[in-house]
Every structure is written in structure tokens, then in C-alpha cells.
Amino acid sequence: MSEFDLVILGGGSGGYACALRAAQLGLSVALVEEDKLGGTCLHRGCIPTKALLHAGEVADSARHASDFGVNAQFISIDMLAVNAYKDGVISKLHKGLQGLVKSRNITYIEGHGRLVGKNVIEVNGAQYTGKNIVLATGSYPKTLPGLDIDGVQIVTSEQAMKFEKVPASVIVLGGGVIGCEFASVWKSFGAEVTIIEALPHLVALEDESTSKQLERAYRKRGINFELGTRFASAVRNESGVTVTLENGATFTAEVLLVAVGRGPVSANLGYEEAGITLDRGYILVDDKCRTNVPGIWAVGDLIPTLQLAHVGFAEGILVAEEIAGLNPRPINYDGVPRVTYSEPEVASVGLTTAQAKERGYDVVELSYDLAGNGKANILKTAGSVKLVGQKDGPVLGVHMVGDRVGELISEAQLIFNWEAEASDVAALIHAHPTLSEALGEAHLALAGKPLHAHG
Numbered sequence: 320m321s322e323f324d325l326v327i328l329g330g331g332s333g334g335y336a337c338a339l340r341a342a343q344l345g346l347s348v349a350l351v352e353e354d355k356l357g358g359t360c361l362h363r364g365c366i367p368t369k370a371l372l373h374a375g376e377v378a379d380s381a382r383h384a385s386d387f388g389v390n391a392q393f394i395s396i397d398m399l400a401v402n403a404y405k406d407g408v409i410s411k412l413h414k415g416l417q418g419l420v421k422s423r424n425i426t427y428i429e430g431h432g433r434l435v436g437k438n439v440i441e442v443n444g445a446q447y448t449g450k451n452i453v454l455a456t457g458s459y460p461k462t463l464p465g466l467d468i469d470g471v472q473i474v475t476s477e478q479a480m481k482f483e484k485v486p487a488s489v490i491v492l493g494g495g496v497i498g499c500e501f502a503s504v505w506k507s508f509g510a511e512v513t514i515i516e517a518l519p520h521l522v523a524l525e526d527e528s529t530s531k532q533l534e535r536a537y538r539k540r541g542i543n544f545e546l547g548t549r550f551a552s553a554v555r556n557e558s559g560v561t562v563t564l565e566n567g568a569t570f571t572a573e574v575l576l577v578a579v580g581r582g583p584v585s586a587n588l589g590y591e592e593a594g595i596t597l598d599r600g601y602i603l604v605d606d607k608c609r610t611n612v613p614g615i616w617a618v619g620d621l622i623p624t625l626q627l628a629h630v631g632f633a634e635g636i637l638v639a640e641e642i643a644g645l646n647p648r649p650i651n652y653d654g655v656p657r658v659t660y661s662e663p664e665v666a667s668v669g670l671t672t673a674q675a676k677e678r679g680y681d682v683v684e685l686s687y688d689l690a691g692n693g694k695a696n697i698l699k700t701a702g703s704v705k706l707v708g709q710k711d712g713p714v715l716g717v718h719m720v721g722d723r724v725g726e727l728i729s730e731a732q733l734i735f736n737w738e739a740e741a742s743d744v745a746a747l748i749h750a751h752p753t754l755s756e757a758l759g760e761a762h763l764a765l766a767g768k769p770l771h772a773h774g
């Protein structure tokens with residue numbers, strides 16, 4: 320039997336970040352992975368989807384080149400070449416990550432692992448003991464009753480990112496982040512797209528004003544959507560899939576993408592047997608990612624926090640530092656930046672107006688339209704920067720819509736997490752002409768001294 324300070328089950332964002340940081344802190348680490356190091360984010364999530372979205376952006380640039388006086392023509396999408404580009408990005412990052420794990424002297428164990436005691440993980444018949452066990456087995460794409468995923472006509476995001484041709488038409492079931500990103504890609508690639516969402520809005524976790532702007536932009540792009548109606552059934556036939564909603568409406572398309580959320584990978588892994596408390600499959604943890612069983616920790620999509628790669632990184636680092644005795648500060652989940660990489664992009668941090676009111680803040684709001692921003696005009700993008708603030712207090716939330724606003728989230732998260740007031744940010748100079756000026760202008764206006772703003 321081999322003994323380590325930490326044995327980590329799952330080599331995705333949460334697991335490998337924990338392994339890298341723990342090793343850096345001088346702890347002995349074993350990392351167990353049954354598939355590929357890097358997990359969902361690198362192989363089936365963040366990276367491949369963003370490569371597809373970038374290819375879509377290039378296609379749209381070609382389509383709209385004449386708007387900028389450039390003679391170019393969009394001809395078609397070569398999915399084999401798109402996939403080669405996407406897989407090239409993944410492969411390079413995968414190799415880099417493998418090298419990093421090796422260089423930190425982490426014991427990498429390939430195979431399916433299972434918790435077989437409070438401090439033992441078994442892989443291929445061999446047992447690995449850890450003074451600490453970190454569970455990081457991630458998540459899988461959920462489906463709905465009556466939906467039979469066949470991988471061809473009815474698919475998950477994982478299958479959708481491997482298509483070898485662009486479908487003529489697609490129904491996207493679920494208007495959350497993943498659904499909206501795929502809808503955006505496929506529209507850019509030339510497909511007819513319809514999103515079906517049971518909630519009243521697309522990206523319904525965002526501020527309502529953000530959802531409305533995205534809906535307006537999607538309508539303008541010709542992306543169809545049905546909001547506030549629930550899925551009833553899907554029937555496959557030779558030409559595609561017919562989806563019926565509870566209100567009786569029907570839609571037919573070549574492909575149905577099921578993007579109704581992701582559930583935790585926690586079944587049959589020995590978690591319950593070890594006495595770990597779970598809720599609907601998620602492992603419950605305290606603010607340091609400790610489970611109820613001493614010495615067992617859990618991070619990433621397996622616990623009921625935001626399902627984002629950078630949340631997994633942060634939780635993995637937190638656990639490693641706690642085990643090493645550094646007593647790190649717990650994560651403030653309100654301060655996690657959130658980006659939907661659609662066209663246009665959506666980016667936010669902090670509280671929505673509704674959340675701020677619910678928490679009893681005396682709320683002030685300010686919306687700065689990108690129409691007043693030079694760079695946004697150069698890019699021909701529309702959108703806004705909305706601030707939610709506490710009256711005579713700090714900025715409580717920043718909500719942005721528009722091309723490339725994802726890149727502005729780094730400043731927005733500093734503003735929120737450092738509890739800046741509008742007047743603090745108004746004193747900072749933003750380079751001209753950049754989109755970041757819109758953030759500056761919004762804070763100038765909220766501080767009572769608007770510059771390029773009417774009224």
C-alpha cells in the first residue's frame with residue numbers, strides 16, 4: 320500500500336489544481352484519473368466550446384466584412400478543419416498540463432478509483448492511503464425523462480462539439496450558459512437555431528436586464544427562442560427530431576441538443592458507505608470544502624457551488640492550503656466572475672438588482688449604454704455596463720453585455736472584491752479608446768460626474 324499526504328480522486332480543474340498547489344507546498348500527492356488529465360473543462364467544456372465560438376466569430380467577421388469596407392466572402396464551414404483547430408488547442412494545453420504534473424513530482428495514477436475506506440482509494444486492485452482524501456469527480460450532462468440521448472439526433476454538449484458537419488437546424492433544450500453558447504456557435508456556422516427554455520429568460524441566473532439584452536441581440540441575429548414553456552416529449556424520425564412542449568407547440572429540427580444542466584458524479588464510488596453526507600448527489604461541505612467525515616474534502620462540480628472551472632481551481636487551492644496549515648480565507652462566491660462567451664458576450668460579478676434588494680440593501684443602479692463608447696462603435700457592437708450599488712456604499716454588482724466584455728470582467732471583479740465605491744473607480748483613468756472606458760464612464764456617472772453620458 321502506498322501512503323500520501325493527499326490522494327485526489329479526479330484530475331479535472333478542481334482535482335489537478337489541488338494537486339499542483341499541494342505539491343508546491345511540499346506535500347506528497349497522488350492524483351487518480353480514469354480518463355484524461357484536465358477533465359471536462361479542457362476536453363469537453365470550456366476550451367473546445369471557446370474554440371468553436373472563436374471559429375464562429377471568424378465566420379461572422381467574414382460575413383460582415385463589407386460593413387468595414389473589406390472585400391471578403393463567407394463561403395462555408397469546414398467542420399473537419401474547425402475540429403482540427405479545436406483539437407490542436409486542446410492537445411497543446413493537455414501536453415503542457417501533463418508536463419506540469421510530472422514536474423511537480425505528483426504520483427499520477429491512471430484508472431477508475433473508488434473510496435474503500437475513510438482514507439483509502441482503490442484503483443485497479445491497488446490501494447492508496449491518504450492522510451487526506453480529496454474528492455473531485457466532477458459532473459455529467461443531465462437529461463430529462465422521456466429523452467433518449469442517442470448521440471446522433473439527440474445529443475449532449477460532449478457529442479455536439481464533435482460534429483463533423485454543421486446541422487441544417489438545431490433545437491437547443493435549455494437556455495443557460497451552455498445552451499446559449501452552442502446556439503451562438505451554430506447560428507454563426509449557418510444553422511437554423513431554436514432555444515427552448517422553461518424559465519422566463521435566457522441566462523436566467525443573470526440580472527434580468529442582461530437577459531433581456533441578450534434576448535434582443537439573439538432575436539436580431541435570427542436565433543429563435545421559446546421561453547417559459549416546459550418540454551413535454553421528443554420523437555425521432557428519419558429527418559430529425561420533433562419536440563413537443565407542455566403548451567402543445569411543436570418544433571422540428573435535424574438535431575436536438577440537451578443542455579438542461581449538469582449533475583454530480585457521485586454514484587457507486589463508495590461515498591455514502593464512507594458516511595459522507597450528500598444532497599441530491601452533491602457532496603455537502605463547509606466553507607473550507609471539508610465534508611462531514613474528518614480528512615475527506617470535496618471540490619469542483621461535485622459540490623453545490625457554481626459549476627465553473629475557476630471555482631474548481633479556487634476550491635482545489637483552498638483545500639491544499641488548508642491541509643498545509645496556511646489557514647486560507649474561505650471563497651466569497653458572490654465575487655466569482657461569470658462569463659457567457661456568446662455573441663454578444665455576457666459578463667457579471669456580484670449581486671443582481673433582485674439579489675441586492677432581497678438582501679436588504681438600499682440599492683442604486685446605473686446603466687451605461689455602449690452606444691456612447693468609441694471602441695464599441697468601432698466594433699459595431701451594442702450592449703451596456705450596468706452597476707448595482709449600495710447607496711453611499713460599495714459597488715455590489717457589475718453586469719455587462721457586448722462583444723468582448725468578457726475581457727472587462729477582470730477589472731469588474733477587482734472593483735467588487737475590493738469593495739470599491741463608485742468614486743474610487745471614477746478616479747481611475749481608463750485608456751481611450753477601449754471598451755474598459757465604459758466601465759469607467761459607468762462609475763463616473765454613478766459617482767455623480769458623468770462624462771460622455773446624456774442626462
Ligand SMILES: Cc1cc2nc3c(=O)[nH]c(=O)nc-3n(C[C@H](O)[C@H](O)[C@H](O)COP(=O)(O)OP(=O)(O)OC[C@H]3O[C@@H](n4cnc5c(N)ncnc54)[C@H](O)[C@@H]3O)c2cc1C
Pocket residue numbers: 328329330331332333334351352353354355356357358359360361363364365366368430431432433455456457458476497584588618619620621625626627628629630631660
Ligand atoms: C460545454 C461546457 C462548457 C463549459 N464552459 C466553461 C467555461 O467557459 N468556463 C468555465 O469556467 N467553466 C466552464 N464549464 C464548466 C467546467 O468545465 C467545470 O466547472 C469544471 O470542469 C469542473 O471541474 P471538476 O474538477 O469539478 O470536474 P471535471 O472537470 O468534470 O473533472 C472530474 C474528473 O474526474 C474524473 N473521474 C470521475 N470519476 C472518476 C473515478 N471514479 N476515478 C477516476 N477518475 C474519475 C473524470 O474523468 C474527470 O476527468 C463548461 C462545461 C461544459 C460542459
